[in-house]
């Protein structure tokens with residue numbers, strides 16, 4: 001992408017309204033724009049990151065055997081009356097009336113709707129286990145949306161829902177998602193700690209939040225440092241191996257880890273003091289087992305091997321891709337701006353022409369731009385008529401993992417300069433070597 005033809009509304013001044021660094025940087029780097037309280041437009045560069053995060057979430061859901069579909073954002077109130085949550089959900093629910101005066105709502109979550117879809121088609125235990133998921137916009141009328149997209153009113157969520165014949169099967173489904181979440185956050189360059197959690201309006205009696213440690217996190221967390229050294233389930237994890245997945249769950253839930261709601265100070269005191277971690281964290285995922293809470297009232301029944309009909313055992317599993325954009329910045333930035341992990345960087349390379357109009361520099365930039373793009377590298381080519389200093393500042397702000405600086409002096413020696421954003425390390429290389437190194 002040539003920056004002179006892109007749409008990247010960088011802000012010169014840090015925005016006053018932003019209280020945390022990710023909100024400040026996302027506004028300054030032209031990633032989002034607030035349209036109303038807690039409701040944002042995702043500008044081109046922010047959307048690139050959001051889509052890359054969603055792609056990794058999708059890959060790991062699919063690897064675990066979950067099947068993607070897409071449910072609507074607008075739901076019927078009658079559906080929520082069946083589960084009894086329509087009144088109970090409270091003021092966070094955005095209630096709408098259509099032109100025929102039908103009561104509708106903007107979905108804050110989809111347990112009722114997925115249960116309705118399931119019961120319409122599935123009657124036999126032979127069709128189980130089943131995990132259906134989507135990545136869809138939600139609306140929760142938060143009384144005090146804040147911190148930009150970290151706690152917004154409209155936000156993107158991956159929500160998966162599992163269906164099993166009994167609690168034992170549901171436990172296996174829960175553990176599949178548990179392992180998939182560990183893999184997902186690891187691939188995003190994050191260390192997410194699973195913590196016993198409260199079940200809240202979703203319900204049920206088994207729930208874990210996945211928290212990443214960040215000083216501006218809203219959650220207060222306490223954990224045994226040992227949890228941070230545990231291995232992440234490998235790409236060839238056998239998701240049909242219930243015992244293997246239970247072992248992963250046990251390994252990650254034996255060391256002490258809890259949010260303040262579930263904190264047991266006496267138990268925490270048993271952790272050797274040098275391993276006690278108390279910090280602030282950001283909840284980036286939350287998984288629940290809630291048995292027949294929705295399938296019983298909504299009559300989502302299957303016939304078991306004995307021919308007896310029974311309500312299915314369910315769980316739901318959420319990840320917040322839009323919150324993750326902000327969480328990643330909280331976890332990875334410096335005083336110059338964002339430092340994107342390679343896996344989800346909006347552009348892998350920022351190519352900076354330090355003297356536009358100089359024929360040798362222009363030619364070298366064109367060669368690099370075409371060669372890298374041809375190899376599938378996402379390049380943002382800063383071809384603007386701007387001083388080098390302004391280009392350095394923009395590249396550092398938007399956080400591409402690599403910068404390639406093309407200037408007349410080094411070019412005269414057949415070299416361009418590579419800078420690794422995260423470390424600041426600089427090396428000189430020929431154009432060919434630079435292309436090889438960045439591919």
Ligand SMILES: Nc1ncnc2c1ncn2[C@@H]1O[C@H](COS(=O)(=O)NC(=O)[C@@H](N)CS)[C@@H](O)[C@H]1O
Nearest residue numbers: 109151152155159284285286316317318320323
């Ligand atoms: N207001 C919000 N802004 C941004 N992300 C949010 C917001 N509320 C929740 N999330 C994200 O969505 C994830 C799941 O939300 S949740 O309420 O915990 N779980 C559910 O809604 C269940 N239906 C799981 S499918 C959270 O872990 C968080 O990452």
